[in-house]
Amino acid sequence: MYHSELKNCxxxxxxxxxxxDTLLTSLADFIxxxxxxxxxxxxxxxxxPRENLYKLAERGIPxxxxxxxxxxxGLPYPVFVAVMEMLAAGCANTALQLSIQAMVCEGIILFGNEAQKEQFLRQSGLLAGTSLAAFALTEPSCGSDAKAIKTxxxxxxxxxxxxxxxxxxxSPGEANFIILFAVAEEGISTFIVPTSTPGFQVLKVLPKLGCKGHPLSTIRLENCQVPAANLLGTPGKGLSYGKHFLNCGRITIAALGVGxxxxxxxxxxxxxxRRKAFGSSISEFxxxxxxxxxxVTEIQAxxxxxFHAAQLKxxxxxxTAAAATAKLFSSEMAQRVCDKAIQIHGGYGYIDGSDVHRHWRDARMLSIGEGTSDMLRLLIAHLALKEVS
Ligand SMILES: Cc1cc2nc3c(=O)[nH]c(=O)nc-3n(C[C@H](O)[C@H](O)[C@H](O)COP(=O)(O)OP(=O)(O)OC[C@H]3O[C@@H](n4cnc5c(N)ncnc54)[C@H](O)[C@@H]3O)c2cc1C
Incomplete structure (x- = not known):
């Protein structure tokens, strides 16, 4: 898992x-x-994957x-990206929670006041990973068009x-805190909501294709009373904060694709x-x-x-452009690579025994969550066009 190309990077x-190198070698062994x-x-x-998350928290990984x-x-972000890649190669469900957790912590560091950093990151254990985070922007009538949220x-x-x-x-039902976007008098605003708050209700779990360790759920908020002290940053700036959260999230989602x-x-x-056909290993064809x-080539690209996006950060x-580019390419690359892996396994790639289709199913969500490939293409083109006067 800590293979030569990652080591070289x-x-x-x-x-x-x-x-x-020592840290990553021992982590690869642990994974x-x-x-x-x-x-x-x-x-x-x-x-x-709660048990895995406890084990990671014990080792200080989050x-x-x-x-x-x-x-x-205090680890440089590219080294964390290497950790995320290795973890995703080991268990995508575990890596996905760590990716959301890192995105939420990063947002609180960027926009939270000192009291919020102390309360949520330190005392409540979000940074250490002893409490868990979720992120709620999408609503039944809008996902990509985040401006249209109605909460x-x-x-x-x-x-x-x-x-x-x-x-x-x-996984809102597994999380202790959720970053939630809602429309206040000043416009879209961001709140840190403890999921134990009365009026916060996880309604149903939506059965899905992959990342099956994570219950994908609908939440109802009914007079859910949150202290004004839990408002993140300035009211009305939620949309801009959301973009920053997602920029950061896109780097670790790209690492998940690679892993x-x-x-x-x-x-x-x-x-x-291993597989023989026509008298030789199929690897000889x-x-x-x-x-x-x-x-091999696409994964390395x-x-x-x-790493480039992580290094800029x-x-x-x-x-912004580097994270969008990395996420767009990596999420689509992962689907192509996993599809080829299924093909190489022939019929056994399609049945449960080989387990290889799990990777394709897990990869499929990466080009939907945290900005669909379409929205990222629009963003990348917009930023490229801005460069030309
Ligand atoms: C497994 C999984 C986990 C998720 N986890 C979370 C989470 O934790 N928190 C959260 O808030 N959300 C989460 N989401 C929701 C996800 O962020 C949204 O599904 C995504 O943003 C797209 O929104 P939508 O589904 O409403 O699709 P829509 O926005 O309705 O888009 C439908 C299709 O139209 C395309 N489209 C839309 N607008 C344009 C345009 N202007 N130009 C071209 N094409 C366009 C889209 O790319 C897409 O292909 C998750 C989704 C999945 C599948």
Whole structure:
């Protein structure tokens, strides 16, 4: 899982830091022993990966990319991206929660006040991963068109009363806190909502194709009373904050694409050597080799785009276009690679025993959540056109 290409990327980025290599080597060993063996069972039995998340929290993994002064690990973002890639190769469901968690923590760091950082990141354990986060923007009548959300936030003294419906939300019933977008008097605003708040109700779980360890749910908010102190940043700026949350999220989603594709590639490589046809291993057939070569090349291209976005973020440079490009390419690449892995497995790729279609099913959501491929293409084109006067 900590294979040579990933190792090379880290070595090139941080030639002086052998410590990162040691960290990633020991993490790869941990993922191989403790996370990967249960991944197919999590998928098959639709189990939320809570146990894995506890194990990661015990090792301080969720906090790794955050500032030391907040209790984080102070690790450069590209190294965290390598961690996310390896984790996604081991268990996409576990990596998805860590990706959402990192996005939520990043948003609170960017827009939260000192009291909120202390209360939610430190004391409540969001940064350490001892409490879990979710993110609720989508509503029944709008996803891509986030401006059109209808959930209301009415000020009532020292509180806000939230009313509305959110849907297609990843694991709100498992989370302790949810970042929620609602329309206040000043416009769309962002709230940190404890999921134990009366009036916060998880209505139903929507059966789905992949990422089956995460219950995708609809939420009803009925006079859900949240202290005004839980308003993030300035009221009316929620849409702009949402874009920042998602920019950051897109880098780790891109890393998930790379990791899932890498897992599918490794299975396809091993199977192609094992499987015999016409008197030889199918790995000896050039048409199979063509698929393998394309898989290797596309994965590496997505990995480099993802590291590039992470590096820009790490340096404090603008990374909106880079994150969108990485997520667009990586999420679509993962589907192509996983599809080829199924093809190389022949009929066995289609049945449950080989497990390889799990990777395709998990990858399929990556080009929908946190900005569909269409919306990302529009954003990338818009930013490119802006460069030309
Ligand atoms: C597994 C999964 C997990 C999710 N988790 C979360 C979560 O935790 N929190 C959350 O808030 N949301 C979550 N979502 C919702 C996800 O963010 C939305 O599904 C996504 O933003 C698209 O919104 P929509 O489904 O309403 O589609 P729509 O916005 O209705 O779009 C439908 C189709 O039209 C296309 N389209 C829309 N507008 C344009 C345009 N202007 N030009 C070209 N094409 C366009 C879209 O690309 C899409 O193909 C999740 C979704 C999935 C599948």
């Amino acid at each position: 880290i070595a090139l980025l941080y030639p002086e830091s052998a410590g990162y 191989k022993r403790e996370i990967r063996p249960g991944a197919a069972i999590i998928d098959r039995n639709e189990i939320y 906090a790794l990319p955050f500032p030391l002064e907040l209790g984080g690990g 209301e936030a009415r000020r009532s003294g020292e509180n806000y009363l939230l009313n509305g419906i959110k849907t297609l939300i990843t 899932i594709a890498q897992a599918a590639l490794e299975k396809a490589l091993a199977y192609s050597k 050039q048409l199979v080799q063509e698929k393998l070569a394309d898989m 997505a990995r480099l785009l993802t 790490e340096q404090g440079l603008e990374y």
